Amino acid sequence: MRIGIDLGGTKIEGILLAPGGIEVLRRRVETPAGNYHATIATVGSLVSALEAETGCVGTVGVGIPGAISLATGRVKNANSTCLIGHPIEQDLAAAVGRSVRVMNDANCFVLSEASDGxxxxxxxxxxxxxxxxxxxxxxxxxxxxxxxxxxxxxxxxxxxxxxxxxxxxxxxxxxxxxxxxxxxxxxxxxxxxxxxxxxxxxxxxxxxxxxxxxxxxxxxxxxxxxxxxxxxxxxxxxxxxxxxxxxxxxxxxxxxxxxxxxxxxxxxxxxxxxxxxxxxxxxxxxxKHGDSSGVRGAAWLWSEAEAAELAKLWGTKGLPKRSVGNPS
Missing domain, CATH: 3.30.420.40 (ATPase, nucleotide binding domain)
Incomplete structure (x- = not known):
């Protein structure tokens, strides 16, 4: 299973995809405007909700309205300015209890349409x-x-x-x-x-x-x-x-x-x-997928082969505990 998150300025959308790009569940919540720490917590809660409702565990990809600086590892060029300067990849990983892949939301959009759109x-x-x-x-x-x-x-x-x-x-x-x-x-x-x-x-x-x-x-x-x-x-x-x-x-x-x-x-x-x-x-x-392309593309940041391999690992070892500390 693969989970995609589209982190927008006004809403955060989550989707859980089965193999073959089949949509299993989708949920949308409001973005805590201007509040970075609350935004991280909201993404963590959304991932938990998707998994609790389906009984599935998935890889997590997140599309953001900006980019991760290769020099600092922190967000740059984001029109949601509260994200700028934060190590969002690490903070999201702590919030969901596993590695997270983060990419610009426009890249996620085109990845979705090039994958199955x-x-x-x-x-x-x-x-x-x-x-x-x-x-x-x-x-x-x-x-x-x-x-x-x-x-x-x-x-x-x-x-x-x-x-x-x-x-x-x-x-x-x-x-x-x-x-x-x-x-x-x-x-x-x-x-x-x-x-x-x-x-x-x-x-x-x-x-x-x-x-x-x-x-x-x-x-x-x-x-x-x-x-x-x-x-x-x-x-x-x-x-x-x-x-x-x-x-x-x-x-x-x-x-x-x-x-x-x-x-x-x-x-x-x-x-x-x-x-x-x-x-x-x-x-x-x-x-093809309209407004859903961004969130689907975030899920596609992990390949089906990677998702299947990690599912086997999680099935035998379980997932690490989610962090309860504050993000950076």
Whole structure:
């Protein structure tokens, strides 16, 4: 059995997968906002609840909105800032009583879709390189090559959201200020809130992104249509810079923006204007598992073979006692 945890800013989701990626149980709880120690304890309680309810013990993988610094072993680059500077891998291991694997949540997302999702060997047998992006409250990215999620020399592989928007228009310069301290980052143009803000700044009045898209599709709102076209062009420019370097077989789009179906039709045509090639064949697809991709990918941080081997060990020796001390 494998347990995946998706540690988000507002919710923590847990899932227990049986061999073959079969979902056995899923639970979701609120994240203790701004409280690192309470967050660690909540993850420990969630793992305990999943195991108590099913009578199973599993490996534990956790996706976080940041990365583990290879220099310090502590969290960096997290938009959930209460995590920054803490040795989360060690603290989580103490909370659940066994080794834990931790990876950036965007990497978990693309690992899920490359393992048994939209870009899996079953769906795309010849695909070797998969780039996954999350377009939600923030903008993240991850890379899987031949089934393995890449973290890179500095643990920032796939962090395209904090590169500048390519080929900026005069009105896009210097760009909005980003929480990372720079201006004009891709994230500031492509996160969900930026689409809404761009629409409203030009007089838009729809109550939600979904309503805005519907009004544009029904030709009821020229402001909405113009905002979506600007967004699509910016997304194409941002992806073209990745394609020109990585040349992936497929791109999987996740996050709330992935529900805008027109993107999958418009993006290939727009990308042909920016990609440095005489042809463009990269597949651009929505996630098979939707919002569940992150938590499933966290479970996939342990292979089925590893999970089976550890289950045998735990069956004979049992699990170590959970730590009752405070995390660091």
């Amino acid at each position: 939209a870009a899996s060997p079953l769906e795309m047998p010849s695909a070797r390189i998969i780039f996954g992006i999350i377009l939600g409250t923030g903008v993240g990215g991850g890379i899987v090559v031949r089934g393995e999620a890449l973290d890179g020399r500095n643990a920032i592989a796939g962090e395209w959201g904090h590169n500048p928007l390519p080929w900026p228009r005069p009105e896009e310069q210097p760009g909005p200020r980003c929480y990372c301290g720079k201006s004009g980052c891709i994230e500031t143009f492509l996160c969900g809130p930026s689409l809404d803000a761009d629409y409203r700044a030009r007089g838009g009045c729809a109550a939600s992104t979904r309503e805005m898209v519907l009004r544009a599709e029904n030709q009821e709102d020229d402001v909405a249509e113009a905002a979506l076209q600007r967004y699509e062009d910016r997304l194409a420019r941002a992806l073209a810079s990745v394609i020109n370097i990585l040349d992936p077989d497929a791109i999987v789009i996740g996050g709330g923006i992935s529900n805008i179906q027109r993107l999958y039709k418009s993006l290939p045509d727009r990308l042909r204007d920016y990609v440095f090639s005489d042809s463009f064949d990269t597949m651009i697809v929505p996630p």
